[in-house]
Amino acid sequence: MEDIDQLLQKIRSQNMAAIAHAITLVENRDDGYLTLLDKLYNLPRHSFVVGITGAPGSGKSTFVNQLVPQALETQKKVAVIAIDPSSRFTGGALLGDRIRFSDAFPFDRVFFRSLASRSSLGAVSSALFSILQIFNGALFDCIFVESVGAGQNDLDIKDYVDMVLLFLVSGMGDEVQCMKAGIMEIADLFVINKIDLYPPAPLFLALLNHLSLHLSSETAQSRIVQTDALHNTGFTELWHTIENFRQTCRYQKRSLEKDTALLLKNEVERLFTEKHIQKKLQELLSLGTSPYQMVEKMQKLLEEMLGDPHD
Amino acid sequence: MAKKIRVLIAKPGLDGHDRGAKVVAKAFMEAGMEVIYTGIRKTPEQIAHIALQEDVDVVGLSSLSGGHNTLFVDVARWLAKVGKKDVLLLGGGIVPEEDVLYLKQNGFAEIFAPGTDTKTIAEYIISRVYPKLGNE
Ligand SMILES: Nc1nc2c(ncn2[C@@H]2O[C@H](COP(=O)(O)OP(=O)(O)O)[C@@H](O)[C@H]2O)c(=O)[nH]1
Ligand SMILES: [Mg+2]
Numbered sequence: 251m252e253d254i255d256q257l258l259q260k261i262r263s264q265n266m267a268a269i270a271h272a273i274t275l276v277e278n279r280d281d282g283y284l285t286l287l288d289k290l291y292n293l294p295r296h297s298f299v300v301g302i303t304g305a306p307g308s309g310k311s312t313f314v315n316q317l318v319p320q321a322l323e324t325q326k327k328v329a330v331i332a333i334d335p336s337s338r339f340t341g342g343a344l345l346g347d348r349i350r351f352s353d354a355f356p357f358d359r360v361f362f363r364s365l366a367s368r369s370s371l372g373a374v375s376s377a378l379f380s381i382l383q384i385f386n387g388a389l390f391d392c393i394f395v396e397s398v399g400a401g402q403n404d405l406d407i408k409d410y411v412d413m414v415l416l417f418l419v420s421g422m423g424d425e426v427q428c429m430k431a432g433i434m435e436i437a438d439l440f441v442i443n444k445i446d447l448y449p450p451a452p453l454f455l456a457l458l459n460h461l462s463l464h465l466s467s468e469t470a471q472s473r474i475v476q477t478d479a480l481h482n483t484g485f486t487e488l489w490h491t492i493e494n495f496r497q498t499c500r501y502q503k504r505s506l507e508k509d510t511a512l513l514l515k516n517e518v519e520r521l522f523t524e525k526h527i528q529k530k531l532q533e534l535l536s537l538g539t540s541p542y543q544m545v546e547k548m549q550k551l552l553e554e555m556l557g558d559p560h561d
Numbered sequence: 562m563a564k565k566i567r568v569l570i571a572k573p574g575l576d577g578h579d580r581g582a583k584v585v586a587k588a589f590m591e592a593g594m595e596v597i598y599t600g601i602r603k604t605p606e607q608i609a610h611i612a613l614q615e616d617v618d619v620v621g622l623s624s625l626s627g628g629h630n631t632l633f634v635d636v637a638r639w640l641a642k643v644g645k646k647d648v649l650l651l652g653g654g655i656v657p658e659e660d661v662l663y664l665k666q667n668g669f670a671e672i673f674a675p676g677t678d679t680k681t682i683a684e685y686i687i688s689r690v691y692p693k694l695g696n697e
Binding site for chain 1: 564565567586587589590591592593594595596597598599600603604607610611613614615616643644645694
């Protein structure tokens with residue numbers, strides 16, 4: 251087992267190789283990863299974390315590429331975590347978000363990591379929470395997380411970040427899509443992108459209507475921005491909006507209860523892909539005749555282990 | 562659960578054709594690897610920094626423009642310079658035999674000729690990297 255204290259030291263002193271290595275350690279659950287995370291978790295909050303979600307192709311990667319130089323004007327260190335899906339069949343992944351990323355950013359100030367979602371059960375990699383602790387420990391000022399952008403699972407991102415940006419494109423059916431339960435509620439800022447291609451007015455009005463149900467029309471308007479990520483229109487203003495949000499909305503409070511629940515949920519999901527649970531499922535197959543009967547048996551087993559929830 | 566092999570596919574130099582690189586990237590994904598593709602026209606220095614940040618096990622370079630000797634070796638030098646250790650360095654493209662020897666003396670594990678079956682390359686990578694990761 252490697253020297254975790256030494257690794258922690260290097261992360262704290264912003265050694266890029268150490269940060270890169272620590273991320274792998276955590277993703278692979280290599281020896282010592284929990285010791286490392288335990289130490290990182292107790293450090294004070296430093297990073298402001300912005301989550302970016304929205305349908306594939308809506309321009310998230312292009313947008314991050316424009317936002318980074320804005321961020322660099324006031325922030326010393328910026329990290330980007332770009333998540334792409336793992337294939338459910340081969341377990342492999344094609345991580346292509348870097349293609350949209352400029353070559354011009356200084357490597358000692360901008361850390362870009364491509365992440366495969368790995369677990370098939372959520373759009374957000376179960377290691378994301380832990381990887382954010384690493385960047386926080388390395389005193390990165392701002393972290394952008396680009397999520398896979400696939401449907402309902404993407405709601406998860408809210409649990410990991412301080413601010414959620416939802417990407418929408420006018421005229422692509424997003425007017426209806428965005429009214430669906432959940433996604434509206436998790437977004438702190440609505441970004442109407444590709445305004446050079448599609449007139450944003452219909453989507454803007456639909457959003458405004460929806461938001462005005464709960465907010466004053468002034469506040470509702472301030473929650474919508476319009477961008478052309480390809481030609482870099484609207485970004486200075488956008489960065490100010492993000493900075494303002496950071497000032498007024500502070501960081502999400504750290505809650506031992508919430509964080510533990512989040513990690514445990516990931517852990518339980520992951521266990522279902524592991525061999526011994528698969529074995530248990532095989533055993534159960536011989537006991538019941540329908541999936542419901544087997545689920546009932548499984549519930550009984552768990553209740554015996556954990557006790558009655560109503561006690 | 563087997564650990565994932567992470568591979569960086571990069572094209573140093575100025576030539577702008579990346580069809581071959583994309584085919585290889587897709588094949589490696591189908592072989593179960595996590596493949597980071599950077600797009601075209603990266604400098605050796607950029608490739609080295611990207612390899613470091615992405616903490617890849619393998620860097621695969623492709624070049625069809627004939628500048629491989631200098632460019633490929635520059636990547637090897639930059640990898641050492643930025644402190645990226647433990648990386649399997651591979652090349653692909655039309656490379657004459659005497660150059661293959663030169664590249665192998667300068668940090669490259671293998672050079673694959675165009676048209677090499679991508680399965681063969683994937684198997685080669687797995688055989689070299691799995692022992693390091695502790696996979697069976
Ligand atoms: N015209 C136009 N094209 C854009 C804009 N934003 C992104 N694109 C293009 O849309 C495509 C998908 O962008 P990408 O950033 O990869 O989307 P992602 O899947 O959400 O990350 C790319 O070809 C971009 O060049 C925009 O504001 N205007
Ligand atoms: Mg993207």
